[in-house]
Amino acid sequence: MSHKIYLENGRLIVPNQVTIPYIEGDGVGPEIWSSAQTVFDRAIELAYQGQRKVEWLEILAGKKAYDTRGDWLPEQTMTCIKDCLIAIKGPLETPVGGGIRSLNVALRQELDLYACVRPIRYFKGVDSPLKHPEKTRITVFRENTEDIYSGIEWEAGTVEVKRVMDFLQTEMGVTKVRFPKTSSIGIKPISVEGSERIVRAAIDYALENKLSQVTLVHKGNIQKFTEGGFRRWGYDLAKREYGSFIESGQLCINDLIADNFFQQALLHPERFDVVVLTNLNGDYASDALAAHVGGIGISPGANINYQTGHAIFEATHGTAPDIAGQNIANPCSLLLSGAMLFSYIGWKEVANRIQNAIATALEGLEMTADLAADSPVPTLSTSQFVERLLEYL
Numbered sequence: 001m002s003h004k005i006y007l008e009n010g011r012l013i014v015p016n017q018v019t020i021p022y023i024e025g026d027g028v029g030p031e032i033w034s035s036a037q038t039v040f041d042r043a044i045e046l047a048y049q050g051q052r053k054v055e056w057l058e059i060l061a062g063k064k065a066y067d068t069r070g071d072w073l074p075e076q077t078m079t080c081i082k083d084c085l086i087a088i089k090g091p092l093e094t095p096v097g098g099g100i101r102s103l104n105v106a107l108r109q110e111l112d113l114y115a116c117v118r119p120i121r122y123f124k125g126v127d128s129p130l131k132h133p134e135k136t137r138i139t140v141f142r143e144n145t146e147d148i149y150s151g152i153e154w155e156a157g158t159v160e161v162k163r164v165m166d167f168l169q170t171e172m173g174v175t176k177v178r179f180p181k182t183s184s185i186g187i188k189p190i191s192v193e194g195s196e197r198i199v200r201a202a203i204d205y206a207l208e209n210k211l212s213q214v215t216l217v218h219k220g221n222i223q224k225f226t227e228g229g230f231r232r233w234g235y236d237l238a239k240r241e242y243g244s245f246i247e248s249g250q251l252c253i254n255d256l257i258a259d260n261f262f263q264q265a266l267l268h269p270e271r272f273d274v275v276v277l278t279n280l281n282g283d284y285a286s287d288a289l290a291a292h293v294g295g296i297g298i299s300p301g302a303n304i305n306y307q308t309g310h311a312i313f314e315a316t317h318g319t320a321p322d323i324a325g326q327n328i329a330n331p332c333s334l335l336l337s338g339a340m341l342f343s344y345i346g347w348k349e350v351a352n353r354i355q356n357a358i359a360t361a362l363e364g365l366e367m368t369a370d371l372a373a374d375s376p377v378p379t380l381s382t383s384q385f386v387e388r389l390l391e392y393l
Contacts, residue, residue, distance in 0.1 A: 025090020027319025142282025
C-alpha cells in the first residue's frame, strides 16, 4: 500500500511506497507524460530493485479538467496536492478571454510556491548559439508570488482605474503619469518577507550544493523601494543569518542590475552559480539562460515552498498543440523536472540515472527533431528517444 509524503521538523519524510499525483497536461502533455512515466518507473526499479516504488495518481487541470468537470482547476486537484505535498505536471492550456489568468500562476499562488527553481546546464551534443555553452551552469531562483504577477491592475477607461488615478493624484500628489486619462494602472508589491524567503532558499541551495556565488539580480537603480528593497533586504538577510559562511569565504553575496546581468551572463556565464531574482526579472532570465544551452526543451523547473514542503515539478515549455499526437515531442524538460523531483525527495540515485541517460543519448546525437533542427543528424521520434533512454538507464 502506498503512502503520502509528509513534513516533520522541517524535513520531508518519504515512505518507500509513495503516492505522487500527476497532471498529464494539454497538447503534447499526454504523450510526454506517458514517456516520462515509463522512464521514471524503470529508473526506480533499477536503482532500488523493488524496494521503493511510486504509485502515480492522476489529478486534473487544464483542458482535460474543463472538458470532464467543467472547471479548469478543480478543487479536488488543489486538495490532493495539499495533502500529498508533491506533484508533477505537463504543460497546461490557459483559457482565453476570461477566467483564470494563468493556471500555472494560480497553482503557485494557491499553494504559496514562492520559489521557482530552474537549473540551467548544458548537455554535450545539443546545438547552442554560444561558442562555449558548457560554461553556463546556473541555477535560477525566481520569486514566484509577488511583483506584477500578483495581478493587481486596472484597465484603462474603467471606473476603477479612474478611482485609482484620482487617489494617486489628489491624495498622494502623483504627477508623473504621462497620460492619466488613458493609462492602465498596475501595482508591484515586493515585501521584506517575500524577498527574505527566496534569498534564504537560494543561499541554502548554494551551500547544500557547495556553490559559493549567490547573485541578487534587480532593477533597484530605477525602482528604488521595490527592486531596491529586494536587494537591500537580501543583503541584510545574508549578513544576519549566514555571516559565518561569508566570513569564511564559503559564501559570496553580490548583486547586479538586471540589464547588466543579461550582458554578463552572455559574456561570462562561468561567473555565476546561483542567481536570485524578483518575479518578472526571473521570468525573463530563466528562459533567456535556457537559450544558452539549447532552449526550454531541455530546461526543467520546480515551484517549491521550502517551509511547508509543497512542490510542483513541471515541463517549462508550452502545450505545442501543432505537434500534439505526432510522436515527435521532446520529453526532456518533463524528464529532467522529474529528476529534480526525485532529488527533492532524497531519491538521488533515480535522479542521477535519468540525467545520465539523457546526457548519454544527447552526446551520441540521439535526439528529437526540435534539438536537431540545425544539425544533419537523423532525428528520433518521442518513442524512439525513450527506448534509447531505457537502454542507457
